[in-house]
Amino acid sequence: MADLTKSVTAPALRPTVPGSHLLEVDDLSVEFRTDYGTVRAVNALSYHLDNGETLAILGESGSGKSVSAQAIMGIIDTPPGYITSGQIRYQGRDLLTMDKAEQRAMRGAEIAIVFQDALSALNPVFTVGAQIAEMFQVHRGTSKKEALAHAAELMDRVRIPSAKSRLKDYPHQFSGGMRQRVMMAMALALDPKVLIADEPTTALDVTVQAQIMELLLNLQAENGMGLILITHDLGVVGEVADRVAVMYAGRIVETGGIHEVFGSPAHPYTVGLMNSVPRVDQRGQRLSPIIGSPPNLADIPPGCSFHPRCPRAEVACREERPPLREIVLGRQAACHFAEEILDA
Amino acid sequence: MSSPPNVSSGQGQDGSLLRSSDAPDPTQSRLPVTTDDTSTGGDRQASLWSDAWRQLRRNPIFIVASMLLLVLAVMAAFPQLFTNTDPRSCDLANSRGGPGTNGAWFGYDLQGCDYYANVIYGARVSMTIGVFVVGSSLFIGVVLGALAGFYGGWFDSLMSRITDIFFGLPLILGAILLLNAFTGERGTFQVGLALIAFGWMTILRLLRSSVISVKAADYVQAARALGANDWRIITTHILPNAIAPVLVYATILIGGVIAAEATLSFLGIGLQLPAISWGLQINGARNFVRTSPYLLLIPSAFLSATVLCFIMLGDALRDALDPKLR
Amino acid sequence: MGRYIARRLLLTIPVLLGSTFLIFAMVYALPGDPIAALAGDRPLAPGVVAELKDRYNLNDPLLVQYGKYLGALLQGDLGTDFAGRSVSETVAERLPVTVKLALVAVGFEALIGLIAGVLAGIRKDSFFDNLVLVTTIAVVSVPVFVLGFVAQITLALRLNLFPISGIGEGLYSYLLPGFVLGSLSLAVVARLTRTSLVENLRNDYVRTARAKGLPPRTVLAKHALRNSLIPVVTFLGADLGALLSGAIVTEGIFNIPGLGRTVFQAVQSGEGAVVVGVVTLFIFFYIVFNLVIDIAYAALDPRIRYE
Ligand SMILES: Nc1ncnc2c1ncn2[C@@H]1O[C@H](COP(=O)(O)OP(=O)(O)OP(=O)(O)O)[C@@H](O)[C@H]1O
Ligand code: SF4
Ligand SMILES: [Mg+2]
Numbered sequence: 005m006a007d008l009t010k011s012v013t014a015p016a017l018r019p020t021v022p023g024s025h026l027l028e029v030d031d032l033s034v035e036f037r038t039d040y041g042t043v044r045a046v047n048a049l050s051y052h053l054d055n056g057e058t059l060a061i062l063g064e065s066g067s068g069k070s071v072s073a074q075a076i077m078g079i080i081d082t083p084p085g086y087i088t089s090g091q092i093r094y095q096g097r098d099l100l101t102m103d104k105a106e107q108r109a110m111r112g113a114e115i116a117i118v119f120q121d122a123l124s125a126l127n128p129v130f131t132v133g134a135q136i137a138e139m140f141q142v143h144r145g146t147s148k149k150e151a152l153a154h155a156a157e158l159m160d161r162v163r164i165p166s167a168k169s170r171l172k173d174y175p176h177q178f179s180g181g182m183r184q185r186v187m188m189a190m191a192l193a194l195d196p197k198v199l200i201a202d203e204p205t206t207a208l209d210v211t212v213q214a215q216i217m218e219l220l221l222n223l224q225a226e227n228g229m230g231l232i233l234i235t236h237d238l239g240v241v242g243e244v245a246d247r248v249a250v251m252y253a254g255r256i257v258e259t260g261g262i263h264e265v266f267g268s269p270a271h272p273y274t275v276g277l278m279n280s281v282p283r284v285d286q287r288g289q290r291l292s293p294i295i296g297s298p299p300n301l302a303d304i305p306p307g308c309s310f311h312p313r314c315p316r317a318e319v320a321c322r323e324e325r326p327p328l329r330e331i332v333l334g335r336q337a338a339c340h341f342a343e344e345i346l347d348a
Numbered sequence: 349m350s351s352p353p354n355v356s357s358g359q360g361q362d363g364s365l366l367r368s369s370d371a372p373d374p375t376q377s378r379l380p381v382t383t384d385d386t387s388t389g390g391d392r393q394a395s396l397w398s399d400a401w402r403q404l405r406r407n408p409i410f411i412v413a414s415m416l417l418l419v420l421a422v423m424a425a426f427p428q429l430f431t432n433t434d435p436r437s438c439d440l441a442n443s444r445g446g447p448g449t450n451g452a453w454f455g456y457d458l459q460g461c462d463y464y465a466n467v468i469y470g471a472r473v474s475m476t477i478g479v480f481v482v483g484s485s486l487f488i489g490v491v492l493g494a495l496a497g498f499y500g501g502w503f504d505s506l507m508s509r510i511t512d513i514f515f516g517l518p519l520i521l522g523a524i525l526l527l528n529a530f531t532g533e534r535g536t537f538q539v540g541l542a543l544i545a546f547g548w549m550t551i552l553r554l555l556r557s558s559v560i561s562v563k564a565a566d567y568v569q570a571a572r573a574l575g576a577n578d579w580r581i582i583t584t585h586i587l588p589n590a591i592a593p594v595l596v597y598a599t600i601l602i603g604g605v606i607a608a609e610a611t612l613s614f615l616g617i618g619l620q621l622p623a624i625s626w627g628l629q630i631n632g633a634r635n636f637v638r639t640s641p642y643l644l645l646i647p648s649a650f651l652s653a654t655v656l657c658f659i660m661l662g663d664a665l666r667d668a669l670d671p672k673l674r
Numbered sequence: 675m676g677r678y679i680a681r682r683l684l685l686t687i688p689v690l691l692g693s694t695f696l697i698f699a700m701v702y703a704l705p706g707d708p709i710a711a712l713a714g715d716r717p718l719a720p721g722v723v724a725e726l727k728d729r730y731n732l733n734d735p736l737l738v739q740y741g742k743y744l745g746a747l748l749q750g751d752l753g754t755d756f757a758g759r760s761v762s763e764t765v766a767e768r769l770p771v772t773v774k775l776a777l778v779a780v781g782f783e784a785l786i787g788l789i790a791g792v793l794a795g796i797r798k799d800s801f802f803d804n805l806v807l808v809t810t811i812a813v814v815s816v817p818v819f820v821l822g823f824v825a826q827i828t829l830a831l832r833l834n835l836f837p838i839s840g841i842g843e844g845l846y847s848y849l850l851p852g853f854v855l856g857s858l859s860l861a862v863v864a865r866l867t868r869t870s871l872v873e874n875l876r877n878d879y880v881r882t883a884r885a886k887g888l889p890p891r892t893v894l895a896k897h898a899l900r901n902s903l904i905p906v907v908t909f910l911g912a913d914l915g916a917l918l919s920g921a922i923v924t925e926g927i928f929n930i931p932g933l934g935r936t937v938f939q940a941v942q943s944g945e946g947a948v949v950v951g952v953v954t955l956f957i958f959f960y961i962v963f964n965l966v967i968d969i970a971y972a973a974l975d976p977r978i979r980y981e
Contacts, residue, residue, distance in 0.1 A: 079884045111887035124878035127897055128977055129904075142888055174976040190886070513692035516957040518916055520923070521937075525700045525949070528941050607817040611923060614819050615938070630820065637827050644827075648820045656815035663811075 063251035133171030260335035489551025497559030522546035603658030778852025791867025
């Protein structure tokens with residue numbers, strides 16, 4: 005048994021000195037007020053990102069990955085969505101309390117996003133050239149002609165063959181992979197310092213996925229931006245991420261360096277994730293998916309939200325929520341028994 | 349703090365299951381994704397209709413509209429339940445006596461007939477024509493549309509051209525021309541025929557296109573593979589799944605047909621006196637709108653309310669049958 | 675594209691032939707003697723009857739009559755009415771009136787319908803949205819002739835805001851009848867715009883537009899509205915063709931000397947040549963408008979491909 009009293013009194017972990025990182029998400033909560041009740045999609049979420057760093061965010065469907073990304077971008081629909089607490093600090097300044105125009109100036113220019121499904125994320129009735137050029141026209145006031153020239157350069161940069169002649173094509177005239185490149189060209193137009201990639205390859209063929217991932221990493225290396233990579237693909241995370249944050253029911257349950265977390269997970273949910281996918285180094289072992297289904301976010305279980313599905317759950321788990329706490333230097337987990345799991 | 353552990357389901361997180369399009373793929377290292385097993389055609393349609401019914405029952409608009417229509421239907425079938433007065437026993441002495449005269453709620457018309465009785469009896473023509481025309485149009489449109497959609501080929505092309513030809517003539521204009529060509533008496537039946545002649549095309553088109561889209565569905569292909577014959581496939585698998593949009597349209601069309609009959613009668617080319625129809629009553633009120641506005645307003649209100657009921661009913665049906673529209 | 679238009683035009687021919695034949699048959703072939711109808715209660719001299727029958731080819735079988743009519747039509751000859759006046763002349767005189775009326779109607783539809791639809795769409799479920807919903811349902815439920823009638827009585831007769839009938843006061847006299855004529859479609863436009871906008875606002879590319887840092891106004895006007903307007907413009911175009919014949923009722927009520935009233939009077943007096951000529955013209959407009967819309971669709975939505 006771990007020392008419960010100690011872990012309960014430990015304060016929620018926050019970045020030590022505000023502004024010491026490029027992007028700091030601090031105690032962020034988002035809820036959706038729907039006819040079926042209040043869906044608490046993101047709960048007291050905190051993480052940070054540095055220049056040139058890749059942070060992978062993992063978690064089952066519905067764990068709040070996309071909603072937290074949308075909150076950073078400032079594109080949550082109100083209603084039904086409301087940000088109920090927290091700060092999102094970019095270079096030390098809180099995006100949520102900035103005035104609207106200033107916030108808009110950041111959007112796309114400093115922090116950009118690439119969505120999962122490029123076909124629906126691009127406007128079907130405008131040419132890709134016009135959609136990329138719009139970034140320059142709106143943020144920099146560039147003339148249309150000049151903006152289109154920039155757009156062609158960008159399409160070149162994301163390796164779209166014969167970029168110039170394709171400026172006037174419409175999204176539906178591109179293949180899935182090429183469309184995702186267009187999305188990336190648009191996101192990278194103004195050299196943002198933070199790029200959020202929300203499952204950028206999920207909608208693509210396996211072979212194309214690898215190309216897009218590689219391109220993404222090359223581009224990141226070129227301009228040294230911080231990358232938040234939201235994905236379901238543990239293989240990719242293992243290869244590209246510096247740090248990983250595992251989300252469950254709108255909270256981070258474990259975070260730390262990629263090798264440490266993947267090498268010896270400290271949270272039962274992370275353990276479950278690792279066991280539910282085939283791994284090269286453990287060929288022949290049986291896969292054991294996590295039993296049960298994700299919690300209803302309109303009615304999150306009390307105590308540790310994972311307890312109904314947790315193989316290690318004890319009575320305490322139902323009553324006390326384990327805070328996210330430092331278990332080893334640079335590693336945090338939200339489980340009463342994190343140390344024991346780590347040692348096992 | 350001691351609430352029992354909540355073994356929750358995925359419900360309430362609307363759409364999150366549907367939105368993860370990535371199926372688990374053992375060759376890829378992916379997180380497990382819960383998927384719904386897809387149900388068969390039969391289950392789908394059963395749940396479509398029972399879901400629709402459950403939603404309808406809770407929709408106040410549906411309840412109000414169907415209650416009113418029920419009253420109108422009874423009014424059409426048994427007008428005696430609503431009035432003891434014979435609409436045709438008139439006394440010129442009462443001509444255009446306003447509402448309240450001699451205790452007549454809606455007053456008297458030009459001939460001195462009880463206006464309340466006349467308006468009540470007017471429901472019969474409207475309801476009869478509405479049901480007759482839309483019923484027949486449904487029959488024509490559904491049969492031909494199902495055949496055209498299912499078999500395609502020359503029959504489909506022929507049907508498309510014929511509908512195109514009839515579409516060129518709008519309902520009212522076509523009916524005017526046809527009614528004018530009928531010699532002899534123009535009664536409910538003739539007016540109905542004229543409206544059917546130019547009112548069936550949309551049903552055919554709607555049904556044809558939904559049959560085509562349903563035809564490609566897996567469960568229809570499965571039924572085919574199992575050797576079901578065409579008739580069985582059309583009647584048990586395709587029609588029940590293709591009919592929803594047609595029913596919505598047909599409900600609204602009843603309102604449209606009722607308005608069209610009134611328009612034709614108003615123009616003097618539909619029903620003829622001494623028939624009792626709201627359109628004729630409105631026509632009769634033409635010259636007295638200054639002095640006796642109630643002659644215009646009362647039948648207009650009944651007519652509009654009837655049309656309104658059918659439109660609301662159709663709207664409610666659409667909302668219930670097509671959840672993604674809202 | 676060129677091939678598509680050519681094919682569509684070719685397909686139009688059987689439809690035009692079919693529709694004109696349909697009209698022709700209804701006017702001339704069905705029981706009933708147009709000459710007798712013309713004469714009404716006064717019997718005509720046998721000589722006059724024979725001459726008239728000859729002039730209108732009434733002694734030929736229907737198909738031959740139709741053939742002769744088509745032949746003349748191709749040379750731009752719509753025939754003459756019983757008074758000997760050329761139908762083309764009548765059309766040339768009356769058509770501009772009806773076109774003006776229809777344009778006023780479409781103008782109202784586009785202006786009021788679009789504005790109401792957009793305002794309702796961006797504030798979905800607000801008071802205004804519900805107000806638009808209720809108003810449009812009410813307008814759709816009241817038959818046009820009732821609406822026209824009531825409008826005439828209240829706005830023109832009682833309040834004296836508009837001329838009661840006729841076109842004596844220029845464009846001003848078209849306002850009320852134009853509004854009445856367009857009212858039904860105005861309601862449809864409002865609801866179509868609203869639904870379409872609400873649907874489009876939910877689309878991913880609207881989210882992308884916001885993520886690009888565009889001001890809300892640009893997101894709405896450029897990205898969401900542009901796409902929402904596609905079905906609305908299509909409807910407006912198709913409606914312009916339908917309004918011509920819708921004018922029958924409106925022109926009747928407001929006593930406007932356009933083609934609608936002309937054709938209705940011709941039906942009643944048995945002027946077959948006028949009826950066939952004018953209705954053929956209506957159908958021609960209808961078909962041409964539809965063709966134009968189909969083509970315009972490509973300009974609005976690049977995803978549509980013609981082959
Ligand atoms: N507009 C909305 N209205 C109501 N609920 C919403 C809305 N958007 C998101 N949610 C809810 O928020 C929760 C978190 O959704 P989110 O999209 O962040 O999941 P995710 O982790 O990105 O999942 P996935 O892997 O499927 O993309 C879900 O339960 C979802 O139903
Ligand atoms: S706190 Fe308890 S229930 Fe939650 S993960 Fe740890 S052991 Fe499982
Ligand atoms: Mg997501």
